[in-house]
Amino acid sequence: RPRALSGIQPTAGSFHLGNYLGAIRQYVALQETHDAFYTVVDLHAITVPQDPAELRANSRLAAAQLLASGLDPDRCTLFIQSHVPEHAQLGWVMNCLTGFGEASRMTQFKDKSAKHGADRATVGLFTYPILQVADILLYQANHVPVGEDQRQHIELTRDLADRFNGRFGEIFTVPEPYIVKETGKIYDLQDPTIKMSKSASTPKGIVSLLDEPKASAKKIKSAVTDLETEIRFDEEKKPGVSNLLTIYSTLTGTAIAELERRYEGKGYGALKTDLSEVLVEWVTPFRERTQEYLGDPAMLDGILAKGADKARAVAAETLAATYDKVGFLPAA
Numbered sequence: 330r331p332r333a334l335s336g337i338q339p340t341a342g343s344f345h346l347g348n349y350l351g352a353i354r355q356y357v358a359l360q361e362t363h364d365a366f367y368t369v370v371d372l373h374a375i376t377v378p379q380d381p382a383e384l385r386a387n388s389r390l391a392a393a394q395l396l397a398s399g400l401d402p403d404r405c406t407l408f409i410q411s412h413v414p415e416h417a418q419l420g421w422v423m424n425c426l427t428g429f430g431e432a433s434r435m436t437q438f439k440d441k442s443a444k445h446g447a448d449r450a451t452v453g454l455f456t457y458p459i460l461q462v463a464d465i466l467l468y469q470a471n472h473v474p475v476g477e478d479q480r481q482h483i484e485l486t487r488d489l490a491d492r493f494n495g496r497f498g499e500i501f502t503v504p505e506p507y508i509v510k511e512t513g514k515i516y517d518l519q520d521p522t523i524k525m526s527k528s529a530s531t532p533k534g535i536v537s538l539l540d541e542p543k544a545s546a547k548k549i550k551s552a553v554t555d556l557e558t559e560i561r562f563d564e565e566k567k568p569g570v571s572n573l574l575t576i577y578s579t580l581t582g583t584a585i586a587e588l589e590r591r592y593e594g595k596g597y598g599a600l601k602t603d604l605s606e607v608l609v610e611w612v613t614p615f616r617e618r619t620q621e622y623l624g625d626p627a628m629l630d631g632i633l634a635k636g637a638d639k640a641r642a643v644a645a646e647t648l649a650a651t652y653d654k655v656g657f658l659p660a661a
């Protein structure tokens with residue numbers, strides 16, 4: 330079986346619809362075809378200021394939401410990144426292989442540091458794509474399910490894997506991004522030209538999965554569209570309507586062409602009302618399942634402990650091979 334690896338930050342508490350449609354749905358699907366590793370990346374969460382108690386709670390909450398989305402601990406390996414110290418250890422080796430200019434070209438860092446102010450952005454935020462490289466390479470992943478915003482980081486991962494393999498000997502699998510074209514970028518409901526994002530979206534532009542379903546329905550109903558009336562998928566001319574159609578199509582498994590037919594001659598109001606119902610039907614059981622997992626912290630921690638053991642077995646092997654190739658003296 331090919332390997333898959335992906336990570337998700339516990340920072341925001343609730344995941345949003347972009348995280349789910351862009352990434353988590355693919356995590357669930359790849360359990361069936363891949364030896365899949367999924368990690369809650371708490372090391373990445375401290376690249377921006379965080380509250381320790383909140384981080385701890387959000388890490389459990391992230392794991393609960395992943396399980397509620399359909400991850401099955403018997404069919405994939407789910408773990409907390411900091412439970413596997415090899416991530417930080419391989420991260421250092423990868424830091425030493427990355428050019429300063431190369432790291433400076435990462436657009437995610439540019440966006441995020443612009444938001445925090447250049448002086449307040451940490452060195453950790455600057456090097457987080459390189460830690461992400463280590464996250465992926467440790468598991469020899471063939472495929473990395475992510476949203477479109479992560480494409481550049483997967484490219485960096487491929488470059489560094491090639492560089493290491495060329496310089497020290499072939500040990501790393503060069504991974505491919507696994508980005509679903511239709512849902513790789515879900516847009517903000519209020520500004521459908523930017524991605525739905527926990528840091529850039531306004532509260533009305535982002536659907537947080539754990540919000541009160543009624544509040545999410547309201548956000549769909551007040552989504553920005555355009556001045557026409559026709560329900561047609563056209564990302565360039567009708568980004569708002571196209572985004573709603575993408576969400577609708579993915580949540581219900583209905584082809585977009587079929588939706589266009591179904592809503593011919595009907596107004597945007599009808600589309601929004603129906604989609605808000607679809608969303609409520611999806612988030613209501615999702616929230617319940619998340620609460621069930623949270624209600625049993627011993628079980629949740631047990632799943633994560635087992636996941637960390639499984640992950641470590643793989644990660645330790647890759648790290649040992651890397652240390653050997655680099656020329657570190659083995660510990661006696």
Ligand code: AQP
Binds near residue numbers: 339351513
């Ligand atoms: N709008 C989106 N559409 C499709 N996929 C998305 N992802 C995020 N936003 C969208 C994907 O979700 C996964 C987890 O992302 P993360 O843990 O890195 O979270 P994030 O990128 O911090 O989420 P945000 O909201 O995008 O945060 P900010 O605003 O901080 O950048 C990833 O696979 C990501 O591609």
